[in-house]
Amino acid sequence: MSLKIGVLMGGKSAEREVSLRTGEAVYNALRQKGYPCVKIDVDNNIVSRINEEKIDLAFLALHGKFGEDGAIQGLLEILGIPYTGSGVLASAMAMDKITTKKMLLFEGLPTPLFILVGKEEKGLDGMPSIAGRIAGEMGLPLVVKAPTQGSTIGITFVHQERELIPALELAFQHDPVALVEQFVEGVEVTASVLGNDEPIALPLIEIVSVTGVYDYEAKYTTGMSSHIIPPRIPEERQDLVKDLAVRAFKALGCRGLARVDFIVDRQGKPYILELNTIPGMTATSLSPDAARAAGIEFPELVEKIINLALNKNPASEGI
Known part of the structure; x- marks a missing residue:
């Protein structure tokens, strides 16, 4: 087969290790199928690596930010290289x-009911006030999520009101807005x-x-x-x-x-x-x-x- 495939893996997100495992599995499957392929760890030199390897298609084995959010998809669009999976807009959404x-x-x-809490609200209302408002509006239990993370990174299941503040703080470590969702x-x-x-x-x-x-x-x-x-x-x-x-x-x-x-x-x-x-x-x-x-x-x-x-x-x- 003349189609050379680059398995884009690793990357800079919190899900790097999982991505490396996904990429390795995909790479081995491609070799089993007889495709010429190469593993490419996505870093700041990704454009030069892609150009050096002269790949015909990118198999995206990336997870999380810069891999699953439309960023790498947009780069590949600019380079004119077809890639697996969803496009820029669908990936970002x-x-x-x-x-x-x-x-x-x-x-x-x-989809479960939800409200949003911005990080800037901490300075305006204070975390105890925010936690009380959320518990009053939504009831318990709840799920607090960092909205742009995968693999359950930045997620907390909240069963008591006192757990809300650390749950929000964890989400804010990853994103400026926390998603607070009804637990089903x-x-x-x-x-x-x-x-x-x-x-x-x-x-x-x-x-x-x-x-x-x-x-x-x-x-x-x-x-x-x-x-x-x-x-x-x-x-x-x-x-x-x-x-x-x-x-x-x-x-x-x-x-x-x-x-x-x-x-x-x-x-x-x-x-x-x-x-x-x-x-x-x-x-x-x-x-x-x-x-x-x-x-x-x-x-x-x-x-x-x-x-x-x-x-x-x-x-x-x-x-």
Whole structure:
């Protein structure tokens, strides 16, 4: 094969280590498929590296800021190099959980109630006053998030009012605005969506963490979480989740592969939590497991993502 692929990995975000693992897995799959490929650690010399390697396509194995937020996508657009996954705008919107939720609400898609707290409010009202106001308006429990981080970085589950201030301070370490979201108790389900203009949802996965929280450790430590396929929710609820996932994927203009995370509450109502435009592709990651349940082994999934980047075969071919 003459197509030379550069696996862009690593980067400068807090998710660098996970990205390196994703990149290594993708690189090995490409070699197994016979593609000429090279690993490129994304740093300040990325443009010269790309030019030196003379790649024909970039496989984006980056997570977090500067990789999943439209920044590297914009650079590749300028360089005229095709790349895997969503474009600049979709990547930027999906990376920002606040923008994502606003888009979901505009499209009439279900997402938990939320309010925003700006870092500048600390000096105006004081943190105890802010915490009291949030608890009064939203009730407890709550989830406080840093809206532009992935892999649950900067997230806190708040069960008591006194936990709000440290939760906000943690979020402010990463972003100038904290997203305070209603906690929805239920089953955590994720839907991987594959395609471009006519995307499809792969088999759903229910996530069960050993600690009860699907945090960074649970996501990337073998044995800390279980992936249950199919999830333990009624089949008609599964169909609804798949439909909502595809609608969310289209609403943000995603392409290639993305993952939509849900909570299905005790009454069976699904709520969209967020979208991930470059899902993890490590040994413990969700999207490869979903693809495998659909009969697509990891090297074939990688190749499908490449074909979608080149606007070739439809995602549903062979499924």
